[in-house]
Amino acid sequence: MNTAADPIRLDSVELRIELGERSYPIVIGEDLLADASTWAKDANPRATALIVTNETVAPLYAGVLGKALAPHFARVRTLALRDGEVYKDWASLNLIFDELLGAEADRRSVLFALGGGVVGDMTGFAAACYMRGIAFVQVPTTLLAQVDSSVGGKTAINHPLGKNMIGAFYQPQRVVCDLAVLDTLPEREISAGLAEVIKYGACIDLEFLSWLEQHMDALRARERTALAQAVKRCCEIKAQVVGADEKENGLRAILNFGHTFGHAIEAGLGYGAWLHGEGVGCGMVMAAELSARMGLVPPEFARRLERLVARAGLPVRGPSGLAPARYLELMRVDKKAEGGDIRFVLLDGEGRAMLRTAPEALVVDVITALSAN
């Protein structure tokens, strides 16, 4: 693992999400957070900056970021929410509004989402709604957020009846991925992020999938050059897909590979029992198996994917307590469902995917076969 003392600092790279007037850059590099120059382009010396983070990340990075933002804003405040998917709800969202209104924060205020997917989704949704829309910057501190959730403008909170049901498509004005912050991430969170990384390989870029097979150990050991390459490639793919289909009318749905099963596991066990990435990891194995049984992809490819998911340190079997009927019930309120028909992202050959329905009996078989006893 590289450290902050590493003498060679990787050059930053900048990608761009092309969305007309809503276009924005993704900056990927080392030690960006503490560097005041990183934030010069977000500067507004008359406005309020609010760092929204959680109680785990705050002691590690909120002070550093606050100091780097200070030269650029009239005032910098920090709000640390409770940590975990279970708190991705209206009550937490409202704390952001309370903080903003309490500070008399006006329309020029900028929110900085410092944290993982939960913080990013909630902060983005708060920015979308506060005074009908203010600016926000994504500062993802987990691998999962850096490669996936911070890019593309999907924001949301959960509803007891379904994950991410209440939200908005609302683009940040910038995404800043500092690879150095991944050093403090727990093992389990690195694995969770790798689930989304593998996703891009499995359903979009077969060459990247092979690269991941070669570099999985390096990634889990957090080698900076490997991480930089993985984050960059994932953001490139995401930028392309989002640029072509911002509001998920078609192509973008592909990026939900593994998520229909995964969300059901997450919701079925109660948010927080499994990490989102863990649900996606196992969900990809299930979706690949379903694809294979439908003759859409060779069974060997499903096995190959399962091996890689396992090597990433992710579960490849569903939880023992969750019945197939409960999966179906939860999947019917998935946002991709139409008229009660569940639609799955299925592999359509190696490294390709599509959205379609599947016979319920087969879905039940797959869940049964791939659940722990």
Added chain:
Amino acid sequence: MNTAADPIRLDSVELRIELGERSYPIVIGEDLLADASTWAKDANPRATALIVTNETVAPLYAGVLGKALAPHFARVRTLALRDGEVYKDWASLNLIFDELLGAEADRRSVLFALGGGVVGDMTGFAAACYMRGIAFVQVPTTLLAQVDSSVGGKTAINHPLGKNMIGAFYQPQRVVCDLAVLDTLPEREISAGLAEVIKYGACIDLEFLSWLEQHMDALRARERTALAQAVKRCCEIKAQVVGADEKENGLRAILNFGHTFGHAIEAGLGYGAWLHGEGVGCGMVMAAELSARMGLVPPEFARRLERLVARAGLPVRGPSGLAPARYLELMRVDKKAEGGDIRFVLLDGEGRAMLRTAPEALVVDVITALSAN
């Protein structure tokens, strides 16, 4: 007053809000609600239609609308919220989400906002957020909603610290203004609607202001041809302004004439004590007086406006219990404020307006002079 039995039915007119791919029509006519053909363009035989209304409007029109929608949708449901600005909050909004998720309503579902501004604002915001955005149709049943709040895509709920603080710009797919439903509107609500009607005359269309002076009695008596002309002219102006400045970066702010003072009165007394239109009526008188004292408009014009507001049956003096200091405090969290500076929509000559700050001492003087003892 015309009745449903009136033999001559006015021709419907259709205006259009031009917003590129978010363009949509406004239909204005008589007896549109019960006519199934009105809703043919919103039809989706596989989808759910949800009528969101309130407990006052539901017994009058929800059944009629539901019957007219029935041929066009797989199922039509109705949700009646509690009536009043005080219920324009997260709890009510969440009832809409609960209803949709309970019905397993998918992304193709269409919401119908049947009611006044409160129902329209909340239903629009629910549509903006449910699964990150579904379609909705505005079916305004108050004069205020027909001439103003249903057109232009401003949606929101209130926060204890400020009105309309949490919301979105989200356009409906259609606005249907049925003049016949105004027959059942209480006097006080007609007056409240006339406040917004007068607003268009005072700060955009001087000729329309003269027309209003000639037709105020006919409007209060709900003569259909006068109402039709007023609703049409207001929607025309609103369509033009919104088409030029959807997100209120400039021009659109003009339509908040009277609203800075008005919102302070509404919030200061507690939502519901004064109707929104009553706050706007009195607020326009205050804003005109402030403009006159700043030398921006002849004092005679402020008097002229005050007479018309009074003839509409609206208050022209602020409530006795609300101190100027409290106004200032409330106005500082107005969405137009910047860095604690309150910005007012002030008259800039007769029939014109602009956004600017004003000396606080003068604002206090005006409030004091124009408040009931």
